[in-house]
Amino acid sequence: MNRRISLLFVTLLFAGMYTVHSAFSQAPQAARRAINLSDDNPQLPFSGAILAGNTLYLSGRIGVDPKTGKAPWEIDVEIKLLLDRVKATLAQAGMSMDDLVYVQVACTDLSLYDKFNAAYRSYFTTKDLPAREFIGAGSLLRSGHFELQAIAVRR
Numbered sequence: 001m002n003r004r005i006s007l008l009f010v011t012l013l014f015a016g017m018y019t020v021h022s023a024f025s026q027a028p029q030a031a032r033r034a035i036n037l038s039d040d041n042p043q044l045p046f047s048g049a050i051l052a053g054n055t056l057y058l059s060g061r062i063g064v065d066p067k068t069g070k071a072p073w074e075i076d077v078e079i080k081l082l083l084d085r086v087k088a089t090l091a092q093a094g095m096s097m098d099d100l101v102y103v104q105v106a107c108t109d110l111s112l113y114d115k116f117n118a119a120y121r122s123y124f125t126t127k128d129l130p131a132r133e134f135i136g137a138g139s140l141l142r143s144g145h146f147e148l149q150a151i152a153v154r155r
Contacts, residue, residue: 097125106136
């Protein structure tokens with residue numbers, strides 16, 4: 001009888017040691033960090049982007065004039081403001097436009113597609129551009145014509 005109890009005790013001891021070892025040897029979860037630009041409104045109920053490991057999830061951005069809080073009348077200026085904010089958000093996370101892997105653009109006027117593409121292309125140094133969706137939208141916040149959201153993965 002003592003032999004059975006001893007064998008059971010040794011078996012339980014090894015099982016416990018194995019369980020503890022397995023629990024401590026697992027890789028830690030990727031850190032998650034909010035990325036916000038200095039002029040982002042802290043009252044809004046979302047972050048400008050979330051960095052999880054090597055992946056950055058960018059919230060929808062619109063090209064607004066920081067002085068007025070509205071989209072400028074000139075489409076070229078609006079596009080530049082939008083893409084500059086995306087670029088700045090990526091830089092804050094230690095990334096560049098070339099790290100983008102997926103981009104979604106909502107646009108209130110699909111005839112602006114070519115104009116947007118000309119400016120958009122100039123922000124990349126790589127020939128391998130990210131996957132992208134360009135969709136029509138009835139209206140956007142702050143009278144904007146474009147809203148862009150994206151996912152980037154650090155190279």
